[in-house]
Amino acid sequence: MKNCVDSRIPREVGAGALPDHPAIKTPWEKLISFYDAYHYATRHNAAVAACFMEVMRIIIPDYATRCKRLCEATGRAMKGAFSTAFGKMHKENNGIHPFMQGGYFTALYGDSGDERIGLCGRVNDFGTYRAEKELDVCDWDILGSEVCRISTYGGLTSISQAYGGIPMEYHMPEAKGCGDLHCRVVAENRDKYPMPEHECWENFGPIATADQIKFTPEEKMFKECQQFREECGYKYRNGLDQEYTAAELYTSGGATNITGTDYCGLLLKEMVGANEIGMEELSNIITCVFEAAGKTMFAEFFAVKGLRDWLGVPADVKDGRVLGGYIEVILQTILANYTIVEFNKEEVVYDIPVSGIERRIALRPMLTTAYLAMWYGMSKTLVGSQWSLWRETEGVPEDIIRLKIAKKIDKFCR
Amino acid sequence: MFKNVYKNDPMKREQHEAVRKTAGWYYFTHQLLEISGKDATALLDRVYPNPIATLKNGGARYTTMLNEDGLIIDDVVIFRLEENKYWISTLFVRKLIAWLDAHKGESKVEYKNITDVTDMYAVQGPKSRDLLNAILAEKVDDQKFFTIRENKIGDVPVKISRAGFTGEKIGYEIYVAPEQKGIVEAKLAENEKAFGALRITEFQIMVLTLATEKGFYLMCDIGKTNPFEVGLDRGINWDKDFIGKEALLKVKAEGAKRQLLGFTVDEDDVFIASKDKGGVGDLVIVKGEEVGRVTKCTYGFTVGKNIGYALVESAKTQVGDTAVINGYTAVLTDRVFV
Numbered sequence: 001m002k003n004c005v006d007s008r009i010p011r012e013v014g015a016g017a018l019p020d021h022p023a024i025k026t027p028w029e030k031l032i033s034f035y036d037a038y039h040y041a042t043r044h045n046a047a048v049a050a051c052f053m054e055v056m057r058i059i060i061p062d063y064a065t066r067c068k069r070l071c072e073a074t075g076r077a078m079k080g081a082f083s084t085a086f087g088k089m090h091k092e093n094n095g096i097h098p099f100m101q102g103g104y105f106t107a108l109y110g111d112s113g114d115e116r117i118g119l120c121g122r123v124n125d126f127g128t129y130r131a132e133k134e135l136d137v138c139d140w141d142i143l144g145s146e147v148c149r150i151s152t153y154g155g156l157t158s159i160s161q162a163y164g165g166i167p168m169e170y171h172m173p174e175a176k177g178c179g180d181l182h183c184r185v186v187a188e189n190r191d192k193y194p195m196p197e198h199e200c201w202e203n204f205g206p207i208a209t210a211d212q213i214k215f216t217p218e219e220k221m222f223k224e225c226q227q228f229r230e231e232c233g234y235k236y237r238n239g240l241d242q243e244y245t246a247a248e249l250y251t252s253g254g255a256t257n258i259t260g261t262d263y264c265g266l267l268l269k270e271m272v273g274a275n276e277i278g279m280e281e282l283s284n285i286i287t288c289v290f291e292a293a294g295k296t297m298f299a300e301f302f303a304v305k306g307l308r309d310w311l312g313v314p315a316d317v318k319d320g321r322v323l324g325g326y327i328e329v330i331l332q333t334i335l336a337n338y339t340i341v342e343f344n345k346e347e348v349v350y351d352i353p354v355s356g357i358e359r360r361i362a363l364r365p366m367l368t369t370a371y372l373a374m375w376y377g378m379s380k381t382l383v384g385s386q387w388s389l390w391r392e393t394e395g396v397p398e399d400i401i402r403l404k405i406a407k408k409i410d411k412f413c414r
Numbered sequence: 415m416f417k418n419v420y421k422n423d424p425m426k427r428e429q430h431e432a433v434r435k436t437a438g439w440y441y442f443t444h445q446l447l448e449i450s451g452k453d454a455t456a457l458l459d460r461v462y463p464n465p466i467a468t469l470k471n472g473g474a475r476y477t478t479m480l481n482e483d484g485l486i487i488d489d490v491v492i493f494r495l496e497e498n499k500y501w502i503s504t505l506f507v508r509k510l511i512a513w514l515d516a517h518k519g520e521s522k523v524e525y526k527n528i529t530d531v532t533d534m535y536a537v538q539g540p541k542s543r544d545l546l547n548a549i550l551a552e553k554v555d556d557q558k559f560f561t562i563r564e565n566k567i568g569d570v571p572v573k574i575s576r577a578g579f580t581g582e583k584i585g586y587e588i589y590v591a592p593e594q595k596g597i598v599e600a601k602l603a604e605n606e607k608a609f610g611a612l613r614i615t616e617f618q619i620m621v622l623t624l625a626t627e628k629g630f631y632l633m634c635d636i637g638k639t640n641p642f643e644v645g646l647d648r649g650i651n652w653d654k655d656f657i658g659k660e661a662l663l664k665v666k667a668e669g670a671k672r673q674l675l676g677f678t679v680d681e682d683d684v685f686i687a688s689k690d691k692g693g694v695g696d697l698v699i700v701k702g703e704e705v706g707r708v709t710k711c712t713y714g715f716t717v718g719k720n721i722g723y724a725l726v727e728s729a730k731t732q733v734g735d736t737a738v739i740n741g742y743t744a745v746l747t748d749r750v751f752v
Contacts, residue, residue, distance in 0.1 A: 095506070098444060099443045102617075122687055122691070123692050123693075128615055128617045129425070166615065212416050212417050226694075232693060232694050237694070238692045239689070240505075241506070
């Protein structure tokens with residue numbers, strides 16, 4: 001190692017990134033605005049989740065079985081988590097009044113969680129026995145309908161069960177993941193609005209109060225969340241007067257959230273624990289899916305050109321630094337710290353804390369496996385087949401991912 | 415076209431009308447901060463624009479809380495329990511504690527969040543006094559509005575405050591330790607039938623329909639306004655110093671630029687986005703001009719119409735104006751509907 005870092009900005013990574021600075025910087029001084037980074041973060045996280053859903057489809061090919069198990073696993077985890085002090089903290093963060101008792105206020109969590117990750121829309125009804133939320137934008141609409149079912153049961157019905165009181169059953173009669181114009185979540189109390197019982201994953205409806213749905217036509221749909229809209233003062237504000245700025249939302253989960261990935265990861269962990277699948281086999285499937293995704297991302301010449309333009313890569317830079325620049329922007333965007341060890345035309349080396357990539361202790365090491373495979377795949381198409389990307393472990397602490405991008409001959413490709 | 419979520423809902427109508435015609439009772443615990451110490455009165459008088467020092471023991475007072483710009487950041491009811499001991503009823507206790515922390519200076523005061531140890535039930539409506547008299551050790555016939563007294567339900571010590579958020583002339587609140595709330599609930603349930611009373615369970619009735627009909631505010635209506643804009647300047651004590659006074663004096667001299675008006679919409683099946691459901695609310699358009707936004711919108715079962723509030727430009731609006739809100743025709747009104 002030469003410890004050679006070419007002249008570049010930012011030298012001290014992290015200090016120049018959010019939230020201290022209104023923009024992210026590429027190694028070539030190109031600024032990526034806070035606004036763009038926020039949107040980039042949510043779409044990137046959704047894309048990673050989409051790959052994890054493919055992993056899930058390989059492991060559990062049957063749609064109904066997959067959805068049921070994903071809903072159940074997520075539901076158990078959410079109900080457990082929100083039954084603890086974590087649930088109380090969420091109540092306080094959303095300004096839930098002490099007299100609000102029942103499953104309906106989870107709709108407020110849904111609303112704030114949606115806007116936090118760029119899913120803009122509106123609350124159409126908010127009462128003890130019925131609530132309705134309509135979404136206009138969803139970066140996760142590329143995952144497929146499973147994620148809609150899981151977030152409705154695991155993320156809403158199950159959380160509402162954790163709080164007790166008058167219960168609510170959440171349904172999603174429209175979903176962008178299924179091709180609908182909107183996502184629409186309707187929560188109903190079954191004592192007031194009886195409906196036949198159904199499996200937990202069968203939550204696309206029908207609902208009892210379809211005649212109360214308020215449909216927003218396309219021309220009145222939002223394109224941006226409250227925190228990016230001038231009339232909202234660039235703040236998200238829920239119905240109980242809790243306000244958060246875009247910067248607060250970005251740094252408190254907007255950029256780091258792994259919605260979708262966590263749903264899959266929770267079930268995969270359970271399956272590994274129950275010996276339904278071995279960790280080695282799971283890692284192999286994750287690697288195959290993400291490596292293919294990485295290669296595909298830059299397989300077309302215009303994708304390479306687009307990325308170079310976006311990062312501001314000089315024309316004569318045609319080596320591992322291009323991929324390094326891309327990785328740095330991703331890491332800054334998702335608020336993962338890293339240290340530049342090498343950054344020159346022969347090699348690029350970063351030290352990245354595992355926590356920056358994994359983001360959920362319970363899912364380790366699945367995201368590390370996924371990112372290493374995806375970036376390895378990218379090295380082949382973004383830089384060239386002589387190039388590779390791998391993790392070096394010798395002499396490196398376990399909690400650090402030492403990432404190396406350099407030329408490498410590997411007769412076995414793994 | 416969709417059904418009006420209020421008008422066609424018999425459960426909501428029944429609960430609303432119980433409070434208006436007989437009595438309704440419901441769990442209505444707010445956040446409660448207990449503040450004590452020899453400087454408590456002085457600190458509260460500096461933090462709140464309405465007078466605190468003049469409050470008698472056992473008395474209660476509504477007041478806004480302002481920031482240095484004279485803008486409302488909370489509204490509370492303060493109970494004076496003893497000479498130097500108060501309860502502050504709020505829905506934003508975290509912000510309140512932070513605000514007091516920032517402004518207490520060297521004051522000799524202590525405050526603690528007692529929300530977890532103090533539950534509250536609202537008993538509201540014309541028959542609420544009779545219902546309470548049936549379960550309390552001491553009758554509340556002579557208890558005046560905005561007073562709080564010790565009492566008992568069986569052996570359970572309670573505090574009874576005469577107040578409420580329904581606009582009813584007769585209405586009470588029962589403060590009780592959480593471990594004994596089951597006894598209070600049982601007693602109310604046991605006696606409700608004799609007075610035609612009903613347990614209220616719908617959030618929209620507790621918070622929106624009853625209060626809006628009578629001109630009561632939520633923070634979505636008055637947050638970040640100044641008291642002159644929303645008609646809350648009347649109780650201010652201008653003879654003392656309080657946070658926001660300087661800015662407010664300027665508003666007083668220049669006049670309020672906005673006003674909080676009511677509105678009605680005759681059409682039944684409307685959807686009007688309002689701040690009570692998050693966001694900033696729909697635009698209010700008068701004579702083709704954007705004049706403000708809707709703060710809340712609900713249905714007035716007693717009024718028999720969709721009703722709401724809108725914060726609008728004073729110079730461009732007056733009661734009686736026709737407005738367009740999300741394509742629906744509305745009429746601007748006073749804030750008190752019944």
